[in-house]
Amino acid sequence: MNKYRCIFQMGLEYALEYRFDFLFSMISCIFPIIIQFFLWSAIYLQPGASIDNGYTYEQMILYTLTAGFVSKLVIGGFEYEINEDIKNGGLNKYLIRPVHYMRYYFFSFLGKKVPSAVILLSAVAITTGVAGIALKTAISPVHILFFLVSLVLALILNFCLMFCIAMYSFWVTDVSKLFGTISIVLVVLSGGVFPMDLFGNVVRTVSHILPFCYTTQFPTDILTGRLSQNAIVSGIAIQLLWIVLLVFIGSLLWKKGLKRFISAGG
Amino acid sequence: MIQVEHLTRNFEYYTKATGLKGSVKNLFHREKLIKEAVKDVSFCVEKGEIIGLLGPNGAGKTTTLKMLSGILFPSSGSARVDGFIPWERKDEFKRKFSIVMGQKNQLWWDLPACDSFYLNKCIFDISDGEYRRTISELSELLDVKDLLNVQVRRLSLGERMKMEILAALIHRPEILFLDEPTIGLDLISQQKIREFLRSYREEHHTTIILTSHYMKDIEELCPRTVIINHGQVVYDGGLLEMNRVMxxxxxxxxxxxxxxxxxxxxxxxxxxxxxxxxxxxxxxxxxxxxxxxxxxxxxxxxxxxxxxxxxxxxxxxxxxxx
Incomplete structure (x- = not known):
């Protein structure tokens, strides 16, 4: 286990090495939230508006803020590195060492997450605290605990999802554009922009089966108090199920893909 | 120690005619071509032996080494390295060998070399004492003691290559594949690396396969040479006896x-x-x-x-x- 702790630590060192990049990535997550804030304000606060989508104005703003922070927290980023590894032969260095590639990237991903997680979790805590006072709702410690559990699982789930997508690099040489497209679609599907419930019952039902909304909307809904205890427990079970399934699919793709690896260059 | 028999590896590729016309054509149809990068290569290396693997660019040297280190699967043929089939990628096998690629970077680019060394130490499960001994001995020999804490991307090519070699030796491999370790280096740096390899080998009796385009590397280090051309072995013997054969x-x-x-x-x-x-x-x-x-x-x-x-x-x- 020692080696993966070291990989975790190195990911952390890596994240701290480039301070400005880190700073800007934090700042960049604020803009979409601001845009959405004005958008929802315009929709809800126009004279004579009566909106019946299950969210009050305050709830919607709270959702937007929390989901914005959560989706930034679980987002990948390592898929470009994997693509580079496969395209240009950087994968060599992992293949010749007694280290498990998927686990390597997982622990390095976690390590790189630490600084942003500290900041984003503080942002979530402040948002929740302010909302609690403003809306006069109190969040129970049990829900906070559930939120943290689901957040960790969401992080793992999103990792597995992106790892599987990154494996596509074995079949198509350059997929960085594809990653860009997929990451936008995923943010929407995961409920990072607005809750999927807005689109009616069919979409809601489908989104409850697919893994995507369990990376962002599910933890957000726990924290904003929209879910019953039963729904939370079954949601966590589905998260676990998807993780197991995606780990399996990921390893399968890895094994198949490696047979195609040509270790180009040099 | 190393047995290679009828090793063959094909690559699929396609070509593109010059200009936009060729690009448009390739959008719809790409004719698959097969290149036999390595075909029917056989040779043996004894324990503790050092051999030079020579051949023009594109002859299949690197591909051969990549198969021997398990990075690539062969198309056909077999190889055993210390009893292991390399492409099964057993952890036990990975602890026995190392490969240094002159044209590939194995260190973590944005961190100092010592961080990469430390990660290798953890990955290979090396005790603190042994790790410290190895680093101080090798960094002394390679003359890079002052550079251990500098970001790898800020090192010169020669310095980086020394670090690559050091990183490859942290787990004290019994077998070492060196793929053009002196490429692009100046005469003094080449000389230094040769001297290092010689003294390291004398002390540790490592089995080595070395490829290089500099005849001096081979002349000084390798009593035996295998020449590969167009993916096939064309000569196997001493460099000095080559004349007799010719x-x-x-x-x-x-x-x-x-x-x-x-x-x-x-x-x-x-x-x-x-x-x-x-x-x-x-x-x-x-x-x-x-x-x-x-x-x-x-x-x-x-x-x-x-x-x-x-x-x-x-x-x-x-x-x-x-």
Missing amino acids: GDKKRLTIKTSAPIDPSCLAPFGTVCSLNGCQATLEIARNNLTQVSSRLLSLLPVEDFTVTDIPIEESVALFYQNR
């Missing part, structure tokens, strides 16, 4: 006081060059005395030298042939 010839240069008539030289051997009063001939070694004495009596010879055919030229012949 026809066992000597090169004879004469300088005369009067211009030489080309026709009188022809019966003695192959005329390599003739330039007024100076001529170079290639003749069979066992004819040497006979030819020399007849030449000396026939022509007004002022100067007379006999040399071996330079190794570079013998090797170049192997590169061109077949």
Whole structure:
């Protein structure tokens, strides 16, 4: 286990090495939230508006803020590195060492997450605290605990999802554009922009089966108090199920893909 | 220690005609072509032996090494490295060997080399004491003690290559594959790396396969050479015996006081060059005395030298042939 702790630590060192990049990535997550804030304000606060989508104005703003922070927290980023590894032969260095590639990237991903997680979790805590006072709702410690559990699982789930997508690099040489497209679609599907419930019952039902909304909307809904205890427990079970399934699919793709690896260059 | 039998590896590729027309055509249809990067390569390396793997660019040296280190699957054939089949990628096997690739970076680019070393230490499960001993010994030998804490991307090529070698030796591998470790380095750095490899090998008896385009590397380090061309082994033996295989010839240069008539030289051997009063001939070694004495009596010879055919030229012949 020692080696993966070291990989975790190195990911952390890596994240701290480039301070400005880190700073800007934090700042960049604020803009979409601001845009959405004005958008929802315009929709809800126009004279004579009566909106019946299950969210009050305050709830919607709270959702937007929390989901914005959560989706930034679980987002990948390592898929470009994997693509580079496969395209240009950087994968060599992992293949010749007694280290498990998927686990390597997982622990390095976690390590790189630490600084942003500290900041984003503080942002979530402040948002929740302010909302609690403003809306006069109190969040129970049990829900906070559930939120943290689901957040960790969401992080793992999103990792597995992106790892599987990154494996596509074995079949198509350059997929960085594809990653860009997929990451936008995923943010929407995961409920990072607005809750999927807005689109009616069919979409809601489908989104409850697919893994995507369990990376962002599910933890957000726990924290904003929209879910019953039963729904939370079954949601966590589905998260676990998807993780197991995606780990399996990921390893399968890895094994198949490696047979195609040509270790180009040099 | 290393047995390679009928190892073959094909790559699929496709071509694109120059210009936009070719690109548009490739959008719809790409004809698959097959390149046999390595075909039917067989050789053996004994424990503790060091061999040089030579061959022109694209001959299949790197591909062979990549298969021996399990990075690539072969298309057919077999190989065993210390009893292991490399592409099964057993952890136990990975602890036994190391590969240094002159054209590939294995260190973590944005962190100092010592961080990469430490990660290797953790990955290979090396005790703190042994790790510290190895680092201090090797960084001393390679003369990089002051650079251990500098970001790898800020190092010069020569410094980085030394770090790559150091990183590869942290787990004390029994087998070492060196793929052009001196590529692009200046003469002094090349010399340093050669000296390091020699003294390291004397001490640790590591089995080494070395590829290089610098004949000096091979001459100084490898008593035995395997030459690969077009994916096939074309020579396996000592570098010095290569001449014997190539026809066992000597090169004879004469300088005369009067211009030489080309026709009188022809019966003695192959005329390599003739330039007024100076001529170079290639003749069979066992004819040497006979030819020399007849030449000396026939022509007004002022100067007379006999040399071996330079190794570079013998090797170049192997590169061109077949």
